[in-house]
Amino acid sequence: MIGAGSWGTALAMVLARNGRAVNLWARRPDLAQQINEQSENVDYLPGIQMPRGLVATADLAEALSGVEAVLMVTPSSTLRTLCQAMRPHMPASIPVALACKGVERRTGYLLSEVVGEELPGHPVGAVSGPTFARETALDHPTAATVAFPFSYADRLNPETSPAVRMAISLSGGGFRAYVSDDLVGVEVGGAVKNVIAIACGMMSGAGFAENTRAALITRGTDEMKQLAQTLGGSRETVTGLSGAGDLTLTCSSTTSRNMSLGYQLGQGIDRPSCFEGRPVVVEGEVNAVSVTDLAHRIGVPMPICETVNAVLHKGADLQEAFTALWARPIEAEPNALDLSLPHPAPDLPLQFGEI
Structure with missing residues (x-):
């Protein structure tokens, strides 16, 4: 999980509750240390204890080491720069899902196009829906859409597609994911x-x-x-x-x-x-x-x-x-x-x- 604000932390908690091992990257080393020591993001989600299986770090190489998928929650204005910093540390071909929203100002690109340009060779999708972070972190019933383009192979075996695998990883407890091919x-x-x-x-x-x-x-x-x-x-x-x-x-x-x-x-x-x-x-x-x-x-x-x-x-x-x-x-x-x-x-x- 790249981004330890309120929404990035909430999604990291969803994944950890579902049994996934999660690396949560924070831009600030002091925030990463505080999360690890207190099992709580006091700055963005105060009063909510984090589940086990979630480790925070301010080191991109450490955050990306050995991961099978990446979710990005970062301001749209910094997305391209962050992707450039991530590139040397990305495991080959793993999917990248955007949980941030917007259009890049200079180019007019959708954010998936920005990621596709800076991280070629990685399937790119999005996670989006009516989701306030605090309610999600508290495991209130919440639904969102996971969207990736579907290849011919994905349509033959949808359960192996990035969209379905991400939806399954997110679904559990109060969080329910739907799948779309319309990124x-x-x-x-x-x-x-x-x-x-x-x-x-x-x-x-x-x-x-x-x-x-x-x-x-x-x-x-x-x-x-x-x-x-x-x-x-x-x-x-x-x-x-x-x-x-x-x-x-x-x-x-x-x-x-x-x-x-x-x-x-x-x-x-x-x-x-x-x-x-x-x-x-x-x-x-x-x-x-x-x-x-x-x-x-x-x-x-x-x-x-x-x-x-x-x-x-x-x-x-x-x-x-x-x-x-x-x-x-x-x-x-x-x-x-x-x-x-x-x-x-x-x-x-x-x-x-x-x-």
């Missing part, structure tokens, strides 16, 4: 849902309630579907755990850092003061740029993501940006009906501050 669809769902969650947080923080959140979740799902389909994934995948499931969870609670950031901004708190001034990494903040840049390159309209990006990174006023979002031309649903009509009242503002 693109699973990755798009994971990347886009964080941006939509910031939008939900912004509007909730501004005082709007369930109608608004339901509209953003539903139309956000459509943005995910369009991007996934254009990139070669399946729209159906986006309605599953890694898409609509993860989106619903992330947009429903300020336990999500993405929802929490949006909520604070919606309340009028300036970005440097959010999270009480702590330097919290929020993937949707980074991916608001990379997702919209990718959408521009391939011609996919993503107005909710565009709105979030404008507020976060282009100095747009939150009230004006969301008023403009709601005043866009009238469209059809589903998109198969080709329709676009001018909005009848584009200049009528949303009633911020009067709820």
Whole structure:
């Protein structure tokens, strides 16, 4: 397990509870030492004792020695650099599953493409779903999707495929894994849902309630579907755990850092003061740029993501940006009906501050 934050630690605990020997790599030597001495990740999952079979280390060579599979939970912005550091120590041909989400900003690559470029010869997949780390670590009933491309041989003998082997390793107790061969669809769902969650947080923080959140979740799902389909994934995948499931969870609670950031901004708190001034990494903040840049390159309209990006990174006023979002031309649903009509009242503002 590469990454000893809350989610990496929670997944490591799932695997250890299921009888797997787990090496948990932490970037900080002091964190690795504390985990080994106390059997607890005090920094990220305080109060939860770890099962046996889990050893932490800050040495990549030690973490990767003799392993049969790698799961990566690292910020999307550092993934490429970390893969380069891992390359000399990787056992040949072992599968790599990404439990992090996003789109690389410079290239517009999905994270699996980044890993494939830096770690050639390794099957690359993803683990994604509606999974808050603390609940997973406490063994609450939780479900997620494991996605890898399936070769012809994998289809003949699915039980030997990387996706099925990873799903079996993760499944046990409260954790239930499903299998998918649509890696693109699973990755798009994971990347886009964080941006939509910031939008939900912004509007909730501004005082709007369930109608608004339901509209953003539903139309956000459509943005995910369009991007996934254009990139070669399946729209159906986006309605599953890694898409609509993860989106619903992330947009429903300020336990999500993405929802929490949006909520604070919606309340009028300036970005440097959010999270009480702590330097919290929020993937949707980074991916608001990379997702919209990718959408521009391939011609996919993503107005909710565009709105979030404008507020976060282009100095747009939150009230004006969301008023403009709601005043866009009238469209059809589903998109198969080709329709676009001018909005009848584009200049009528949303009633911020009067709820």
